[in-house]
Amino acid sequence: MTEFSLAELCITAGSEIFRDETPEVFATVIGLVPRLAGSLAKKTFLPGLMMSDGEYYFAHEPVPVGPRNGYMPVKEGAIGYERVFDLIAKGNRHAFVGPVQVDQYGQMNLSCIGDYSSPKVTMLGVRGLPGNTVNNRTSMFFQSHNKRAFVPGEVDMVSGAGYNPARYPNGVFPKGLDHRRIITNLCVLDFEGKNKAIRVRSLHPGVTFDEVQDNTGFELIRPKDLAETVAPTEIELAIIDSLDPNNLRKNIFKDNPNGRRL
């Protein structure tokens, strides 16, 4: 049986969020798992996927993460910040990001925790989440699936919009609101429950539904047939290795655990 790490399982599961994407989607992939997931999708089933070099250029081929050791990104266009804003509004974009909190509505927090005027914890700010979430497809990665991240009620500061009808005029969701998946260290979640409720889509090998539910601050939908997250193939593992030649992925999770719990 092929050996793979939990990080590699998350990267492969992350690449699957692009499986039903448009052929030339602009993917914004922030953080190591999203970046490698988007890169893997481009290298396997979605060659037309558009992504940047992390700085300014559209990269013709995914740029390996970490020290470049002489590698030069292959440019095929420009994607400066002003153009990013224009493309967010245009809509054919999938943002795969790592917020700090998420709630039952898929609302995300990247701003602060605690009282807004003098927060206990100050983070980055809302960044582009308000615009992303009502214009583009959204997926998330959480390195640690627990109740501090998957909070009861609503997140402390709703930075990214979600499916809470009380927050919209006449309860009508914006047309562009389209949350897709959440990848965590325990499972893959989607928004395919009734009224966009969050549902467990697959469990990572050895994880139980109860464990996921116990680490989540709101009730999750359990589908009738609960699948196991699909393991990476030898080919996918080789591609991941080529995209991450310095093995930065070994540091995503403490002690770099095996993808199958022992």
Place this chain on the structure above:
Amino acid sequence: MSSFEINKCMTPKQIVSQIEDGMTIGIGGWGARRKPMHLIREIVKSNLKDLTIVSYGGCDVGMLASARKIKKLIFGFVSLDVIPLEAHFRRARSAGEFEVMEVDEGMFQLGLKAAAARLDFLPCIAGLGTDVLKHNPEIKVIQSPYSSDNYVAMPAIKLDVALCHVTEADNLGNSFISGPDVFFDEWFCRAADKSYLTAEKIVPTSSFNDDYKIMRMPIERSLVAGVSEVPFGAHPTSNGPDYGIDVDHLKLYSSRAKEGWSQYVEEFINCEDYIGSVGGVEKISQLPLPVF
């Protein structure tokens, strides 16, 4: 040469002397990239107070926060990019030391564009369904006059002064940015009553008779009230491709957020020779560009 006699050259001190207490100041650049840091250090040294700062924030915001210059901050994020969280901003924000208007990065740009076009607002959908609207009750949601769609009416962010750092400028106020991304500098300048630039080098106007440079000259000279030559004026932020982010310096700076700020000011802001204090010209010239 024509007889067109304009000379906007001034010293950084003269630029900062144009700023008054209580003004709204827009700062160009992005995060830890191409910030007019020399001017920020001049503001820290000045007696200015109660400023409203408008910035895609990095250590510009952090330093002004620790120097207690900020009355209100208009922002979408504050980050040093290579160091995601800005320690000085975090400390000051969590202590409630200034008011905030926290908006989406795109809303922020629309606010500048509205001011630049002399409009009260520009519409968008960013902000709908979020606490950006809850914490900024002055931002209204309106119905489209053409359909039942709802839009956020992002109010104009009018600036008294914009400050930017560029690669080259001439004494007329023309300017060239060598890095590929000009960010939103032209929108800060167009949203402002007066804009001031520091430049790595002041050059003759004939230097801009160049098709490559002209593609990277987003700021109209009519917007510019003053220019000043400040080599390495963006340090410790980058001015790619000429020099990268000084990560080691930003780490040291970050470590002075909770205590040691006055020591940082003594060492790096009140010092006679800033470039020398951070390692010299050769070292800065060799700072690598960030890799993500």
